[in-house]
Amino acid sequence: MIKKDVIVIGAGASGMMCAIECGKRGRSVLVLDHASKIGRKIRISGGGSCNFTNINMSPTNFLSNNPHFCKSAFSRFTPDAFIAILEKHGVKYEEREQGQLFCAKSSEEIIRMLEKESNDAGVNIILNCRIQDVKKEDSFMVSTNHGIFESESLVIATGGASYPQSGASGIGYKIAKQFGLKITELKPGLVPFIFSLEDLKIFGELSGISIDAAIKCNKMEFRGSILFTHKGLSGPAILQISSYWKEGDAIVIDLLPDIDIYGIFIEKQQSKSKIEIHNLLSQYLPSRFAKIWCESNIQSKPVNQYNEKELKGIAHRVNNWVVKPKSTEDFKTAEVTLGGIDTNELSSKTMESRKVKGLYFTGEVIDVTGQLGGYNLHWAWACGFVAGQHA
Numbered sequence: 142m143i144k145k146d147v148i149v150i151g152a153g154a155s156g157m158m159c160a161i162e163c164g165k166r167g168r169s170v171l172v173l174d175h176a177s178k179i180g181r182k183i184r185i186s187g188g189g190s191c192n193f194t195n196i197n198m199s200p201t202n203f204l205s206n207n208p209h210f211c212k213s214a215f216s217r218f219t220p221d222a223f224i225a226i227l228e229k230h231g232v233k234y235e236e237r238e239q240g241q242l243f244c245a246k247s248s249e250e251i252i253r254m255l256e257k258e259s260n261d262a263g264v265n266i267i268l269n270c271r272i273q274d275v276k277k278e279d280s281f282m283v284s285t286n287h288g289i290f291e292s293e294s295l296v297i298a299t300g301g302a303s304y305p306q307s308g309a310s311g312i313g314y315k316i317a318k319q320f321g322l323k324i325t326e327l328k329p330g331l332v333p334f335i336f337s338l339e340d341l342k343i344f345g346e347l348s349g350i351s352i353d354a355a356i357k358c359n360k361m362e363f364r365g366s367i368l369f370t371h372k373g374l375s376g377p378a379i380l381q382i383s384s385y386w387k388e389g390d391a392i393v394i395d396l397l398p399d400i401d402i403y404g405i406f407i408e409k410q411q412s413k414s415k416i417e418i419h420n421l422l423s424q425y426l427p428s429r430f431a432k433i434w435c436e437s438n439i440q441s442k443p444v445n446q447y448n449e450k451e452l453k454g455i456a457h458r459v460n461n462w463v464v465k466p467k468s469t470e471d472f473k474t475a476e477v478t479l480g481g482i483d484t485n486e487l488s489s490k491t492m493e494s495r496k497v498k499g500l501y502f503t504g505e506v507i508d509v510t511g512q513l514g515g516y517n518l519h520w521a522w523a524c525g526f527v528a529g530q531h532a
């Protein structure tokens with residue numbers, strides 16, 4: 142049997158960061174992962190360019206039953222701390238909108254950087270490793286298809302339940318339950334919506350059309366693209382609001398957030414314009430959408446045939462299009478998992494379980510979920526770093 146100081150289960154963002162930091166402290170570290178490569182989600186993140194952090198990071202960009210839990214990790218591992226590692230390895234990056242930092246070339250560079258760092262820190266990694274059983278006697282015993290491994294500390298960095306095609310298995314929740322830790326409700330986050338049957342009939346044919354909009358739900362508002370799919374709605378603004386949406390909620394979409402459409406209606410009406418409303422809206426919105434939206438929302442006729450009150454009502458609808466999704470697309474296409482290991486079970490300073498000495502959790506498996514924009518990977522790096530100072 143091989144004995145190590147630390148076993149990390151999961152070679153994703155948080156597991157690798159934790160293993161590197163433990164290794165740097167002189168701890169002997171073994172990382173186990175059932176995938177054939179490390180960092181599969183890092184590889185596909187940010188469309189292959191990995192939106193690895195956000196320079197405008199604040200705890201308000203995160204959802205958790207305890208919004209304060211993430212603060213300690215973020216104070217000890219900032220976006221600058223991650224940038225310093227990139228710069229050490231000569232990885233070029235660029236800032237895009239809203240403080241999002243991406244690799245200038247490819248997410249592969251971050252994976253190579255983690256491989257180099259872990260190698261330098263003396264970390265051993267076993268891939269294609271299936272976890273069969275985890276036990277704690279005096280130390281932790283992890284049974285796998287590669288044999289039984291023993292360690293003083295065990296770090297569970299197995300990610301959430303989302304995007305199973307990239308290795309998510311939910312094993313972290315199973316291990317937590319086995320040791321008596323509470324788990325908050327799990328839900329898909331950053332996930333596309335599915336239209337109600339009625340809306341699907343009307344808008345299903347708009348697949349591929351995208352609109353710059355502002356979306357509201359449950360007191361949250363996001364600005365950005367919405368994209369019509371063959372099932373419903375996706376795009377950055379939709380993914381953002383999906384994390385705040387609950388079954389049965391409606392979302393309210395401002396289709397023209399930068400334009401005073403009522404002012405335009407009135408101007409046209411006063412100039413006795415005979416332009417049909419849907420043609421007028423086509424000047425500001427994709428014309429196929431404008432036509433279908435008008436057919437299902439208003440009676441489109443020439444603008445000079447409406448009175449002011451009617452035009453006000455139409456403008457209000459344009460700025461407040463109410464959509465009641467049937468559901469989300471679920472974990473299969475969700476970028477993250479909302480909920481997870483109850484933060485009351487863990488120390489925010491070390492990520493160690495309060496009940497089980499030597500057992501640590503890091504990353505998406507914990508009930509801390511970021512908005513879209515590099516926040517989730519930063520959480521993974523930050524709590525992995527913190528656990529790596531203690532495990």
Ligand SMILES: Cc1cc2nc3c(=O)[nH]c(=O)nc-3n(C[C@H](O)[C@H](O)[C@H](O)COP(=O)(O)OP(=O)(O)OC[C@H]3O[C@@H](n4cnc5c(N)ncnc54)[C@H](O)[C@@H]3O)c2cc1C
Pocket residue numbers: 150151152153154155156173174175176179180181182183185186187188191192193194270271272298299300301303304307308309310311312475476477503504505506514515516517518519521
């Ligand atoms: C398509 C997509 C794009 C994304 N883009 C971004 C982005 O640009 N920016 C951003 O901040 N976030 C992004 N995210 C979210 C981000 O990737 C995750 O939040 C982050 O990777 C979580 O890190 P983690 O270390 O907790 O888990 P993961 O990175 O998921 O790592 C978990 C590891 O555990 C392993 N594992 C799981 N089960 C087992 C098991 N039973 N036995 C052994 N090993 C196991 C997995 O193989 C994996 O290697 C994206 C997510 C998706 C799905």
